[in-house]
Amino acid sequence: MTRNKSIYLLVDTSGSMEGIGMKSLDEVVENVIPRLKSVQSSQPDVKLGIGVIGFGDTAVWITPTSVSVDQWIWQGLESKGFTAMGGALILLHERLAEEDNNASFLSPLILIASDGGPTDEYEQTLAQLHSLDNFKSATRIAIAIGDDADRETLREITGSDTSIFTTDQIDQIINAIENNLYI
Amino acid sequence: MKELSINEVIPLQGGGKARVKAELGRGGQGIVYLVDVHVKMMALKWYHQHKSEQFRKNIRNLVDYGPPMGDAFLWPRYSTQLIEGHFGYVMDLRPEGYYEFGQYLLNRQRFGSVFAMIQAAMRICDGFQKLHLKGYSYRDLNDGNFFIHPSSGDVLICDNDNVGLDGEHSEIKGKPGYMAPEVVCGGHPDTRSDRFSLAVILFFLFMRGHPLEGKWASSCPCLTEKFERLIYGEKPVFVYDPDNDKNRPDPDVHRNVARCWGLYPERLREQFQQEFSNTCLHNPTERCVEMEWKNVIEHLRDNLVNCPHCGEEIFFNPECKCPECGKPIQPEFFGEIRARKIPFFADKLLFFDNDNTPDAEIKIIDCQMRIVNLSPTAWKATGTDGKSTILMPNHALPLKDATVIESTIHDIDYKLSVIKTTT
Structure with missing residues (x-):
């Protein structure tokens, strides 16, 4: 039986990400994509699906439905405005709540990349996420961009300091992803 | 001035x-x-x-x-x-003992070993991976940008004044022969054109010639701007394009490439064929990231061994025969680490992670093949009987079938399984 595994990528698209922050993240994603494809080809019975949420002034689905890894093309994102991280968690919660009681979905992989901290309310949504079994069991990885990333909030989301990486820790990022994806 | x-x-x-x-x-x-x-x-x-x-x-x-x-x-x-x-x-000042890459291409400087050359390739890829991960593109990658130490393969990347934020306008286009086709045709250099230039550099390093200069390119009467644009920009053809043989190396003209191509493992040749395929030449987004090159070069490094008979550095091959002296070679043990399979011969250095520092060495001590822990941390080695021993840095362990060695490097766990060859 084919099972589904969702990979959610939450990307800070606030104004401060413009330039070196977003370019750096682009590069991380471009390094990750071939590895995801490699995992997919070695595990055809687990369908990896990608969902991308961008959060700037508002949070929006960039890749609105779970696109298969083989068809996913990363084109980079425009950045402007504030950091609606809380809004991104709301969108994530909606999707995870749908998956939570569906036996065909394996525990998801959640990646969040940000160079700052939330400018909207996020605590309540984060508490709701923590009530979902699939959020609790998910591998949660944060990519802190630059020196001003709000590591405290990222730690609240990932649950651990050791799951927060910088963009130059690409080997560690890929290791954490692959540890989760190889079933 | x-x-x-x-x-x-x-x-x-x-x-x-x-x-x-x-x-x-x-x-x-x-x-x-x-x-x-x-x-x-x-x-x-x-x-x-x-x-x-x-x-x-x-x-x-x-x-x-x-x-x-x-x-x-x-x-x-x-x-x-x-x-x-x-x-x-x-x-910073450039330390003594490093020579410009162009000097190696002109044979004015030589690598001390194949291992040093492979280390140089790895470090070039590693440098550009780190540059790109920082959000920069180099934009003028060519044979004058690197200084390499001939015995260690250590690399220094200089002339960083054209480096800039990827995607930003640049006054520089690059050096002919190293520019990506889209730049030759009028585009601006970026991370993806850097990747083309990197593939050219690697081809030069391993094959001692240019990947697009074969019979067809040589047949152009004169390298005018028009023909230059054709060969490197509009209609480039890789010299070993499996689907198009019109630009194969001329053995009398492109001697180095013709001689070197067959010396390397298939995986490297396939990677060049992919990177210089029509698809990648004309679609910059299809070009491989540095990490993929590093995996290929890691494969070369894993399979580079000293022939136990003649002592030459050779690539271990499935035929288990030394290409230099023709004698059969069969390792007593292999090591498996993640998806890699490494033949163990005496004096072989092993690299678990990507930091280009050897983590272990295979040594013959008291007539017994052993693995030496070169890393700064202790390993746990578990035998088939389930008993574990701790192997401290600089200590050696006799190799036995099915021993599993666990280590942690830069917060990543590695597991090396020792497998005895069955004869």
Whole structure:
């Protein structure tokens, strides 16, 4: 039986990400994509699906439905405005709540990349996420961009300091992803 | 142009000063001086030509953003103030013992070993991976940008003044022969065109020739701008394109490439065929990232062994025969680590992770093949009986079938399984 595994990528698209922050993240994603494809080809019975949420002034689905890894093309994102991280968690919660009681979905992989901290309310949504079994069991990885990333909030989301990486820790990022994806 | 005199003091942006001590060299772009900055000896690159405000601003940004991780880059550390319209930047001094890559291509300098050459390839890829992960593109990658140590393969990347934020407008296009087809045809260099140039550099390093210069390119009557655009830009054909043989190396003209191509494992040749395929030549997004090159080069390094009969450095091959002396070679043990399978021969260095520092060595001690822990941390080795022993740094363990060695390097766990070859 084919099972589904969702990979959610939450990307800070606030104004401060413009330039070196977003370019750096682009590069991380471009390094990750071939590895995801490699995992997919070695595990055809687990369908990896990608969902991308961008959060700037508002949070929006960039890749609105779970696109298969083989068809996913990363084109980079425009950045402007504030950091609606809380809004991104709301969108994530909606999707995870749908998956939570569906036996065909394996525990998801959640990646969040940000160079700052939330400018909207996020605590309540984060508490709701923590009530979902699939959020609790998910591998949660944060990519802190630059020196001003709000590591405290990222730690609240990932649950651990050791799951927060910088963009130059690409080997560690890929290791954490692959540890989760190889079933 | 304004040349500087000995003991002249150049004010730096941000308040420091550089005192000129000596001239180190000069080239088309400018003069490099030895300077004293706060009692530290450094190098000042001083441009002949007036530089635009955009260029100067870019250098100031590079100083502010700082270098990529590691110590491979001779990065701008300070920019100078404008003096009579002239300008320069200060970087670390290049240590002794490193030679320009072009010198190796001209055979004026040689690598001490195949291993050193592979290490150089790995470090070039690693440097550009780190540069790109920082959000920069290099934009002018060519044979004059690297200095390589012939015995260690250590690499220094210089001329970082054209580095910029990826996607930003650049005044530079690159050096003919290294520019990506889309740049030759009028586009601007970026991370993806860097990746084409990197593949050219690697092809030069391993095959000693240009990947697009074969019979067809040689048949052009004269390398005019029109033909240059055709060969490197509009209709490039890889010399070993499996679907198009019109540009194969001419054995009398392109001797190096014709001779070297078959010497390397298939995986490297396939990677070049993919990277210089019609698809990748014309679709920059299809080009592989540096990590994929590093995996291929890791495969080369894993399979590079000293023949136990003739001592030559050879690539272990499925035929288990030394290509130099023709004698059969069969390792007593293999090691499996993640998806890699490494033949164990005496004096083989093993690399678990990507930091290019050896983590283990296979040694014959007291007539017994052993693995030596070269890493700074202790390993746990577990045998088939389930008993575990701790192997401290610089200690050796006799190899036995099915032993599993566990180690943690840079927060990543590695598991090496030892497998005895069945005969």
